Amino acid sequence: MNLKSLFKQPQNTLEGTESEQNVKVNAKTGDFNCPGCGAPLLRTEVRVNYYSCPKCDYYFRIGGRRRLDFICDKGSFKEFDADMISHDPLTFPNYSEKLDAARQKSGEKEAVICGVGKINGYPCAVFSMDANFMMGSMGAAVGEKITKLFEYATENKLPVLGVTVSGGARMQEGMVSLVQMAKTAGAVKKHSDAGGLYIVLLTNPTTGGVTASFAMLGDIELAEPGALVGFAGPRVIEQTLRQKLPDGFQSAESTLKCGYIDAIVERPHQKNFITALLKMHNGGFCDAVN
Amino acid sequence: MPSINKSYEKVLRARGKQRPVASDCIAACISDFIELHGDRGCKDDSAIIAGIGYLGQMPVTVIGIEKGHTTPEKIAHNFGAASPEGYRKALRQMKLAEKFHRPVLCFVDTAGAYCGIEAEEHGQAEAIARNLAEMMTLKTPIISVIIGEGGSGGAIGLAVADEVWMFSGAYYSVVAPESCANILWKDMSHADEAAESLCLTADPLLELGIIDRKIEEPENFLKQQVNDEFFNALRIGLYTTFEKLCSKSTRELLDTRYEKFRRVGRYD
Ligand SMILES: [Zn+2]
Numbered sequence: 220m221n222l223k224s225l226f227k228q229p230q231n232t233l234e235g236t237e238s239e240q241n242v243k244v245n246a247k248t249g250d251f252n253c254p255g256c257g258a259p260l261l262r263t264e265v266r267v268n269y270y271s272c273p274k275c276d277y278y279f280r281i282g283g284r285r286r287l288d289f290i291c292d293k294g295s296f297k298e299f300d301a302d303m304i305s306h307d308p309l310t311f312p313n314y315s316e317k318l319d320a321a322r323q324k325s326g327e328k329e330a331v332i333c334g335v336g337k338i339n340g341y342p343c344a345v346f347s348m349d350a351n352f353m354m355g356s357m358g359a360a361v362g363e364k365i366t367k368l369f370e371y372a373t374e375n376k377l378p379v380l381g382v383t384v385s386g387g388a389r390m391q392e393g394m395v396s397l398v399q400m401a402k403t404a405g406a407v408k409k410h411s412d413a414g415g416l417y418i419v420l421l422t423n424p425t426t427g428g429v430t431a432s433f434a435m436l437g438d439i440e441l442a443e444p445g446a447l448v449g450f451a452g453p454r455v456i457e458q459t460l461r462q463k464l465p466d467g468f469q470s471a472e473s474t475l476k477c478g479y480i481d482a483i484v485e486r487p488h489q490k491n492f493i494t495a496l497l498k499m500h501n502g503g504f505c506d507a508v509n
Numbered sequence: 510m511p512s513i514n515k516s517y518e519k520v521l522r523a524r525g526k527q528r529p530v531a532s533d534c535i536a537a538c539i540s541d542f543i544e545l546h547g548d549r550g551c552k553d554d555s556a557i558i559a560g561i562g563y564l565g566q567m568p569v570t571v572i573g574i575e576k577g578h579t580t581p582e583k584i585a586h587n588f589g590a591a592s593p594e595g596y597r598k599a600l601r602q603m604k605l606a607e608k609f610h611r612p613v614l615c616f617v618d619t620a621g622a623y624c625g626i627e628a629e630e631h632g633q634a635e636a637i638a639r640n641l642a643e644m645m646t647l648k649t650p651i652i653s654v655i656i657g658e659g660g661s662g663g664a665i666g667l668a669v670a671d672e673v674w675m676f677s678g679a680y681y682s683v684v685a686p687e688s689c690a691n692i693l694w695k696d697m698s699h700a701d702e703a704a705e706s707l708c709l710t711a712d713p714l715l716e717l718g719i720i721d722r723k724i725e726e727p728e729n730f731l732k733q734q735v736n737d738e739f740f741n742a743l744r745i746g747l748y749t750t751f752e753k754l755c756s757k758s759t760r761e762l763l764d765t766r767y768e769k770f771r772r773v774g775r776y777d
């Protein structure tokens with residue numbers, strides 16, 4: 220796999236900026252070239268291959284809802300707080316326009332989808348972030364939705380599966396967004412103390428204030444191959460240190476070697492892998508001793 | 510939000526090297542301070558000072574992000590940019606405080622957590638995340654005081670507290686105004702506008718419920734003229750607040766702490 224092409228894209232620390240995968244689609248045929256290996260690809264062959272390149276395993280970024288289709292049993296997902304939106308707490312310049320554009324682009328109201336579903340029959344609280352919505356950045360609505368999901372899971376004795384993709388805290392909400400880190404981390408901790416299992420699936424890229432809060436607090440941390448996982452974005456580190464970063468820096472593979480990821484799981488195997496973990500944990504909730 | 514004039518000027522002044530730093534605050538507020546080192550993992554991060562001392566008659570655990578004043582001091586403390594080992598050292602001291610029901614006092618002054626290859630490889634994100642989660646349920650009172658720079662994740666990693674206080678000349682922000690300007694306006698010269706828009710000074714943050722108290726600084730708040738009156742008042746304020754927090758049951762303390770953060774950005 221050509222890792223370099225994966226690392227060019229995410230480019231910030233705690234703040235979310237838009238970053239797109241540069242795929243030029245042939246308007247006539249609907250075909251395109253793989254950004255990883257350059258091979259010409261057909262839409263359909265990519266689709267049946269879990270949105271990855273059959274030649275080089277390049278992973279195309281997919282929306283939060285498609286993720287849920289991959290992981291939850293058909294028709295089992297019930298969404299919570301689907302209409303919750305951010306209220307521009309600081310009346311930040313151009314923020315409301317950006318929110319409108321993000322809604323248009325992603326078809327979502329916010330950067331995370333939360334709810335309950337079944338994974339091969341196992342009931343589970345699930346959240347799935349969406350990179351098309353302001354790079355999956357966390358503002359008050361994202362923080363609130365995730366917090367409520369963990370509180371629901373604690374109350375109803377459910378495990379939580381979280382699929383992350385994010386540029387970090389949403390700077391247009393200022394400190395309100397930074398505090399969501401503490402708020403979500405607190406909700407994760409309470410769920411954990413009550414005996415709940417929390418599995419994280421890190422996808423490309425997960426950085427900034429999301430990594431530094433709920434994304435790194437899983438009992439089990441899984442990642443997609445090649446996913447960039449970090450605190451500071453690679454561009455920021457390069458600018459700060461004025462040096463090129465080593466190849467593969469902050470990739471899931473090197474993060475695993477550093478000791479912060481339990482396993483790297485390819486897209487087609489993720490559902491069964493998660494199911495096996497839920498089964499080994501008796502469904503993923505164990506009443507705490509005290 | 511009301512417009513607070515000159516936010517950016519405040520940011521620049523908060524970075525001034527003659528302002529009192531964490532070690533000055535510790536010297537002025539704490540007696541018989543004993544510094545304790547190391548994260549028991551792999552190193553002792555000099556950007557964070559941790560130890561135990563007396564606040565009046567009360568033993569307290571004190572943690573400070575230290576910037577130093579002179580260039581050699583700044584280098585020795587890595588310019589107040591803490592590594593993952595620093596956050597873990599802080600957490601180790603907090604867990605010891607919890608065991609002995611001793612209050613925890615944090616002085617926060619950092620432009621941000623250290624940004625570098627080793628910090629990433631040693632889990633900067635994990636270390637901060639762990640502190641957020643552990644501090645939320647730490648069974649002893651915590652007060653965090655933003656004394657100068659409250660830079661993003663590196664600051665909140667020591668600022669999950671029953672009360673978050675802020676010096677009137679400090680700032681607390683999700684992002685440096687310069688970076689914000691760079692990203693949103695593609696131009697650093699908009700830092701002024703960015704600072705204004707980010708609502709990073711004490712007054713709007715008080716209004717948003719993000720801090721609990723603003724500590725009014727004297728004019729020309731400089732190290733050389735460290736003001737006894739100011740630090741006396743701070744010491745008394747900390748003491749009486751810890752007394753009040755210590756009188757709560759653990760359940761009440763933790764529920765109130767959780768709810769305080771829970772409320773920020775709540776939706777009905
Ligand atoms: Zn390819």
